Amino acid sequence: MADDKDVLRDVWFGRIPTCFTLNQDEVTEREAEPYYLLLPRVSYLTLVTDKVKKHFLKLMKTEDVEEMWFEYEGTPLKWHYPIGVLFDLHASNTVLPWTITVHFKNFPDLDLLHCPSNSVIEAHFMSSIKEADALKHKSQVINDMQKKDHKQLWMGLQNDKFDQFWAINRKLMEYSTEEGGFRYIPFRIYQTMSDRPFIQKQFRPVSPEGNAHTLSDLLKEMYPAAIPNEGEQKRYQVVIHGIEPLLETPLQWLSEHLSHPDNFLHICIIPVPSD
């Protein structure tokens, strides 16, 4: 039987085969070949696509190059969302590899944040971890850590070092036994069909009576349409890291094992594909 710790590794090492093609309106000196890459689900686009940039810049003049950005089927891809979330939300039921279009012009300021350097990604990542710990531990664990520990979390993600990351992150996953779990579960529920980018609210892992809340309990509160009534056909898939966990799974367990490195449980609700 798989150890729970194996789940942590499976989540960390999840990959999405991706094909990057250059937007055909970009000006190149010769035809651009696509570039193939296995993208880490738990990382961020701008952190892992240096090779993509180098590959296409070889074909372009400096004056034709501005900040690189990515798009899938007309939708600009938000680099500050984890890669796996972007895929599950926009492309999960399509044929692999995931085909992403690369742009070097006309940066969509209204849709995307600029990302001039890795320090911007680091600031965003650490800000998310900080917020997650505010929910879990009233920020006590993160604030008790030294700067070098914070740095180690970031370096672990940046350099794809599971052990380095989890040596520190395990402290953010602890809780006292009498409490039975975190104070609140850090989660975000994404859906493409709404104006609101995501749902995030306070939700406890344990009920006042002491029962463990499940994924189903969370969805009943936050997105009831995702749970079909008896006899009704399922209209939505509830996807975390590309899989549909059983709705009876305890939320505390999901938070400890299926969170992203930013310590948030990112949940995608997507319409069931109509074949």
Add this chain to the structure above:
Amino acid sequence: MSSCLLEEVTFHRCCQMLLQQSEQLRDGWSWEPVQGSQEGYLRKTALKSAVISSNPVWDLQGSISDSGSHTSCHSGPDEQGEEKDQSVLVASVDADATNGAIHDDNDGVCMVSEGSSQVLQYEYHIMYSCSYSTPVLYFRASTLEGRSLSLEEMWNSVHPNFRLRLQNSPFTTITQQNRGVHEACAASSSGPTQATELCTDMA
């Protein structure tokens, strides 16, 4: 770090009080409800002219280093620094530190450079964060053409004394992020602690 928390109900009450004051002062704060919910946030936009300079280089004593030929100027009596051509709305919400920084500037640290004056649009949102149980200030500065200031340029515009204090916090206080409610408004937010201090002062 302050452990002061604010209930959402108290936050709403403080907002109503602020709005009453704002109406008397006519300084432009409004309440924006969120469609389909009881939530909302405070909003204000302002146009300010600022002297745009290239990277101001500060040393820790607050003077301009020799390599820099420009300096930044405050664009308003109660706001920090000035931003460049790209957007990022950043504001100080710690009144004491702001006053301190302005005082330092008046002591001659801030020198006005020759540069073209440009009108920037500032947009401020104050929302309640259920994660932190405090208000969070979101802000953005952009040119009239709509181009926003970057995070780096925003940091460049923060007075060095105040910047030092912010950067000594456990995390960089000012971070770039999309707003949870209106994601198109790419903005920066100041740390929740500072925002709480401001709201407590107002309450």
